[in-house]
Amino acid sequence: MxxxxxxxxxxxxxxxxxxxxxxxxxxxxxxxxxxxxxxxxxxxxxxxxxxxxxxxxxxxxxxxxxxxxxxxxxxxxxxxxxxxxxxxxxxxxxxxxxxxxxxxxxxxxxxxxxxxxxxxxxxxxxxxxxxxxxIVFVPLTLFGSNPPIPTPVLTRALRVEAGVVELLKSKFSAGF
Missing domain, CATH: 2.60.120.10 (Jelly Rolls)
Structure with a gap:
C-alpha cells in the first residue's frame, strides 16, 4: 500500500x-x-x-x-x-x-x-x-516564447534594430 x-x-x-x-x-x-x-x-x-x-x-x-x-x-x-x-x-x-x-x-x-x-x-x-x-531562462523567455513577443516590443525594450531582435529570435526558436 x-x-x-x-x-x-x-x-x-x-x-x-x-x-x-x-x-x-x-x-x-x-x-x-x-x-x-x-x-x-x-x-x-x-x-x-x-x-x-x-x-x-x-x-x-x-x-x-x-x-x-x-x-x-x-x-x-x-x-x-x-x-x-x-x-x-x-x-x-x-x-x-x-x-x-x-x-x-x-x-x-x-x-x-x-x-x-x-x-x-x-x-x-x-x-x-x-x-x-x-526555472525561467531569460534568453529563451525573451526570444523563444510561443507565441513570440512582437518584435516592436523587444526593439523598444532593448533599444536595438528589428534585425537584431529577429537574429536573436532565430537562435532560440527551437528552445535550448
Missing part, C-alpha cells in the same frame, strides 16, 4: 544513482534534476536538488527560480556565480568565483547565472526549498 499526499505518491523514499531527468544543453553543461516527479518521497517536504556538470566554458545562462531559494556547493572546479540585484539596488551585479568545497546562496526570484571559468570540468550540486522550483 502506498500513501498519497497532495495528489502524489509518497514512496519511494530512496533514489538510485542515475535517477532523475537528464539533460545536455548547448551551453556546454549537463543537468540531472531530482524533484518530486522523480522522487515522490519528497512530496510535501518542500525540497528538490540538481547536479550540474559544466565543460570548460560551460554556462548556466541567466535564469530565475520563481518559487525557490537555491543553495549550492561546488564539488569540483571553479564557477563564476553571479546574482543580479533588483531595480531598487541599482541592478547591481554581485559575483565571485566559487571553488570546490565552497557554497553559494541565491535568494528566491533573483536572476542569476553560473559560468565555468576553469580549464577543467566543474560540478555543482544545488538544493531548493521547493519540490518544484521552476
Amino acid at each position: 502506498q500513501a498519497h499526499v497532495g495528489g502524489r505518491r509518497r514512496l519511494p523514499l530512496l533514489v538510485q544513482a542515475g535517477q532523475g531527468r537528464q539533460h545536455v544543453h548547448p551551453e556546454r553543461l549537463g543537468l540531472a534534476e531530482l524533484d518530486v516527479a522523480e522522487w515522490p518521497g519528497t512530496n510535501t517536504l518542500g525540497v528538490s536538488m540538481n547536479r550540474v556538470d559544466f565543460a570548460p566554458g560551460g554556462t548556466n545562462p541567466p535564469h530565475i527560480h520563481p518559487r525557490a531559494t537555491e543553495i549550492g556547493i561546488v564539488m569540483k572546479g571553479e564557477l563564476l556565480v553571479g546574482i543580479l540585484g533588483s531595480l531598487d539596488s541599482g541592478n547591481k551585479l554581485y559575483f565571485r568565483v566559487v571553488r570546490a568545497g565552497e557554497t553559494f546562496l541565491i535568494p528566491c526570484g533573483l536572476m542569476h547565472f553560473q559560468f565555468n571559468v576553469g580549464k577543467t570540468e566543474a560540478t555543482m550540486v544545488v538544493s531548493f526549498n521547493s519540490q518544484n522550483p521552476s
